[in-house]
Amino acid sequence: MAEPELNLDAIASRLEALEETIIHRIIDRAQWHANDAAYLPGMSCFFGGETSSLFELRLRAHEEMDARFGRFCVPEERPFTKDLPKPQREVNLPDTGIRMRDYDAINLTQAVASSYRLLLPNVCPAGDDGQYGSSVEHDVYALQAISRRLHYGAMYVAESKFRADTEGYTALIEARDRDAILERLTRKDVEKRISDRVKAKVKNLQAKVNASVRHRVRPEPIIVYYKDFLIPLTKQGQVLYLLGRA
């Protein structure tokens, strides 16, 4: 079987296109307050002495639905929840080119979830508006967009770089030299470009927003999120991918 082509430009385009989706969803979530109660165990108001938080319950319910629809058959769609139901439909993917036996060998969703919780108070208005259902609904949308971007970048960029420089990476993989792999993967100029682009997008997407009717999100927390979290974690994912490449 022919190896499917992986074009680094096409992959970079997909990553760039996902930025708007991530920003749309963070801005939409930020139309509600921080609403800490939605993240506290035992405060979900579910009947029967439910002890999970409303956020946990919503994320699980959403992912159970997604699992039945086959979402997690896609390499970059990694679930936040364990023990999900099997797909109830036939999902036929073309060969993606990703060389992993178990996609969940790169599952960085716990880091996504915890970093996202740190982001929330920096983008949402402080305090409580009682709109817990809407808040956690939009959390799930934002988390899935972030996670998709992270895992797509981890898997596809790493595979593409490996193919372009098979000899160089193979030596480092055989030596299990994580630091050298990380260094070889790193493109500071690209990281700077992403960061500048995200900043411009957050501003431009809200340039004409009527601030008296819609909460405006500052670009800084989202840039920091990209810089300190999303980009480094994507690279960690790339290292994991290369070390575990099947």
Next chain:
Amino acid sequence: MAEPELNLDAIASRLEALEETIIHRIIDRAQWHANDAAYLPGMSCFFGGETSSLFELRLRAHEEMDARFGRFCVPEERPFTKDLPKPQREVNLPDTGIRMRDYDAINLTQAVASSYRLLLPNVCPAGDDGQYGSSVEHDVYALQAISRRLHYGAMYVAESKFRADTEGYTALIEARDRDAILERLTRKDVEKRISDRVKAKVKNLQAKVNASVRHRVRPEPIIVYYKDFLIPLTKQGQVLYLLGRA
């Protein structure tokens, strides 16, 4: 019990704020092709000879989850699907000020769904990219945002106008004069302002989009959608509300 205040400016602000959410979601959906197969009965690839379309299955699954979380206890959140499960959590709403015995007496979701299907080919790239799961996932997000705006406008604007002009509306309601109610509700200048604003938002939200990586949606189909469908149907909902006001 004191009647909760309804401020027409605050209601208009909420409606204006929902515009960005609607546009974000339509743009995000339009990143996939029209994908007609996702809307055809019997093509869902679900096991067991499932005859519904993937779109219908996704909308039902999502609303079943939402129903368990109590979404449809909120006046403006009207379901597209019938026979949904009961809420599994306690939902305590403050008195909304809406005077209806059964919120589903104004349920215009069938019109939302069919008009949305007409909108899709005008915003999505033509043809089929095989991404049916993502397409219908984003359809649900867009439909819920549109429906929320429509029902919120129908109920809250009508109640607010009724309170500001109780005598005038009461006479027309008693005479069951739908046409005169519709005329009294209509503000052509406001409709023009909404239409201009939506046009500017669709443009501005995509002003800096890299068209080589992200499909750009033209403003025209969305303005037409507002003008020919969302605004008239909101007014129809207002008439229904006033005629059925409890």
